[in-house]
Amino acid sequence: MEFIAHSLDLAMFAAACVVLMLGFPVAFTLAGVALAFALIGWVVGAFDMTFLSAFPQRIFGTMTNEVLIAVPLFIFMGVMLERSKVAEELLDTMGRMLGSVHGGLGIAVSIVGALLAASTGIVGATVVTMGLLSLPSMLKRGYSSELACGSIAAAGTLGQIIPPSIVLVILGDQLSNAYQKAQLDMGIFSPETISVGDLFAGALLPGLMLVGFYILYQVVVAIINPSAAPSIPKEDNPGVTFSEVTNALLPPILLILSVLGSILGGIATPTEAASVGAVGAILLAGYRLGGKRNWPIVLAAVALVFLLFLTANMDLRVARNDIPHWDMIAIYGAAICLALLAWGIISALLRVFRDGILVAVMQGTTQVTAMVFVIVIGASLFSLVFRGLGGEEMIHAALKDIPGGAIGAIIAVMLLMFVLGFFLDFLEIVFVVVPMVAPVLLQLEMPNGEPMSPVWLGIMMAMNLQTSFLTPPFGFALFYLRGVAPPSVRTSQIYRGIIPFVFIQIFGLLLLWYIPSLAIWLPSLIYG
Template identity: 35%
Template sequence: MIATFITDYFVPIMFLSLIVLLLTGFPVAFGLAATGLVFGVLGIALELFPTNLFQVLPLRIFGIMQNETMLAIPFFTLMGIILERSGMAEDLLETMGQLFGAVRGGLAVSVVLVGALLAASTGVTSAVVISMGLISLPVMLRYGYKREIASGVITASGALVQALPPSLVLIVMADQLGRSVGDMYAAALGPGLLLLVIYIVFIVVLALLRPSWMPALPEQARSQTTATGASGRRSLGMLVLVCTFIGFTWAGLHNEVMAQVFSKPAHAPSDQIAITALIVASLSALLFASVNRVTGWGLLSHLAERFVFALIPPVILIFLVLGTIFLGIATPTEGGAMGAIGALVLALARKRLTWSLLNQALENTAKLAIFVMFILIGSTVFSFTFSAADGHLWVEHLFDAIPGGELGFVIAVSAIIFVLGMFLDFFEIAFIVVPLLTPVANSLGIDLIWFGIVIALVLQTSFLTPPFGFALLYLRSVAPRSDYIDPVSQQTIPRVRTQQIWKGSAYFVVLQLLVVGIVIAYPQLVTGGLHKTVSLSEEEILLQLNRPAPDLDSLDARRADDPLSNPFEAQASSDHDPMAVLLQSMRSSP
């Protein structure tokens, strides 16, 4: 009787067992693996599975080890930790504060912009929220910012990590959905920038309606002035105009220059021209500021020089890393490695690279990489047994009852991810939930790139939602829990209550939901630039058709002389390939 019941409801019992195991606090990686192994053995005992069910499981695990895409995670993590620990956040925030602090809400806008830059360089929510909480929250409280607004701005800017490349969420999402990381990054750029603009517009409008909530910085706090007492913004504005002109000039001459360099006609796509133009403009600003400092010409104000040296190097690094990935020049793994090397060079150039910093960065990177690898192995074991039991069919039947077709499915999935995101880490959701939903989305004809971006935005929203949002917990860990005396103003600053953090994040949760709704209603915002068709003229088609075929006789002769030139005849050496050794031993075993 019990055996019949378990056989009939094998998949839901397996799924509920996993949920119960996770709710008891059992480690996620081991809970996934234990559930998969126990129910796999149980299925073999009940004759639901063949006795050799787990025979190919070691090959799956070796396949995980050989997944080059996952190498991007430790590389981008190392890049972000080095940039964050080398003082980039402090330099950027101080410079942005000098630039925008004269207007109401300027400091909040600076926090959002710096948070976006940190998000684009670190890819880790906790690092951004904790850094901004330690650096910017005391400054905002010192100058009279409303606690709810200060808390909301910091948590919202930290949560931008989920939607702005090179987000670790997008790397894992692309791997689980079977899509290109470069396409996922390119698709996330539009919604991420839209969200950033909406944040800034909201802050500006709120500063106009409630000026006492976000006062301007006092004159004595804006110390970056020229010898005549001017702010130095005119000099910075002229530099921006000159570099913008150089960038547009390069964009117009790009194809001609490339044709001269490579001695053949060049017709680069618009996105490649835009990225190279931004890099040229940024390098021009850095070169001009460096020459001005060395020669002592005095053409740039102290504010302009500080702005260039604090902002341009990390921006150039981000452009190089993401640009090479977008343009297909480098894989995400190669881009991440280049970013890690670039971060080391920047930290060394600023004389902030110490053995202690490097040791902490490598240790934290190794911990995160091991954490991800164990969860991925556990989820592979679980999904192996779950798929063998036709669990994907059970999931499809569950969603068949939801009305609305594709839209109903996406809304239901968004609601589920939203709730889970307040309790589970995004790695756990990506490795457990996303593989279960992907076959259903694929069968409904949903674009998986768009589907992944929606999930990332919903996860970002859940990270901000009280009372269990991870970003709120990170800020709570560094926000003052008791009254303290500010070391600069010598005034007593009241503590930040948990309810104030919750209330401040609620404003930005509404903005998040607005962007999620826009992305769901207008999928072309995500997929518009991805599915490009290549148009060929009639002459180009005829040229391809009339191209002579290779000489097959000479090809056969070359293969006879060199067997390794034929991939079907080549004999792969198994001496150094663990997968090949394991496969050979399995084939030869009786």
């Protein structure tokens, strides 16, 4: 009986993994396994049921967490851009612009993947969209199946690492809690905090670095083996006009700059910036459906940018006794901008509603958001019971005793997350594994001997999971692509095509390991 009591924490974790791999719903698996092991622990005297009294407070803490409001807003932004055919227009325009050079279609896929990652942040949707749109075109133009599949799958997973990413929003919230707990455990009773904005800034350079490596690989393949990445004959490629490039690229780029710029510039919190992204996605969808009568939406977009400028440079508070003359002018200007913005949003919403897009977007957003937050509740109960069974102390002791000290502990956690990424989605890993291991890791040192940076650790985890989702034979991105690839493309070709990109990912991880400033420099520059 004593042996059972001491091994319940490990058995609980193993049981959750087995049940999840059997295909049961994630949220109910986590909560059900937790309740079952809580009862078993209570029977054998290894669990105190008073632990469960903290569960309602945890749910209330999730409900009142303003950071997590960004999740449904970013999901809405991504689904709206996906359903309004922005990705299709981007791929078509970039393909025609770069198709006349060897490897041009592959380079276009990498660039569009980066833009969609920064616009949507939804990995599955990006892989499926680009697989449906780009793969048939690349195969028709004579691209090797391996290169085409590898390029699409790798570009589709950039949503894990390029901000604004839902993964980084959730990971930032979990790491913030873990960082404060780690500092309290070290006797620091005025702990520092990290924000989602820190992770966004830290992920920017590593994400762009990966995009650069993908493009470099496409160029090298085109030089070494031109037949694997042929150019499109001029008679088959009508080319693009400057107006077409501007209409396809400029709106998404402006939307990305508005969201990221408002966060990195300190104008808005990630939650506020997510609302800017949602509004921008509505305007962009309405703009694409509006034909020539787009001036209400154009005025609304200009008003949105002007509002961001006024917010950054003027004090717009009206509940003051003494309001300076220029502030009052700015307040009136902001009111006019809000009226123009409301007019543009209503106009855009009517267009997407008449086109049948709005209902589908709201249904998709609600489904994904409900899934995320039910998993949050299930994971919260799971981690609570796991701690009550002594799992936290077990993990702490195990990581402290691993050969190699801090470096060995970090490598062990990264390997564990990499393997779990074969079977579990990022939500389960972030909500279950990160709260258990991060408080211990954040008390250790980085490989360069400096105190552990939560930003560096978070970016390492995100890039590690991205690599796991690409690695054969279990990578999620490969399953998404297999589902939309034509029958002529064999699964073995998809696996062979992705292997070079997996090595690129590993190389990127090693660079980040040995050069932590890739993740730390930009947040330090922006936020000090």
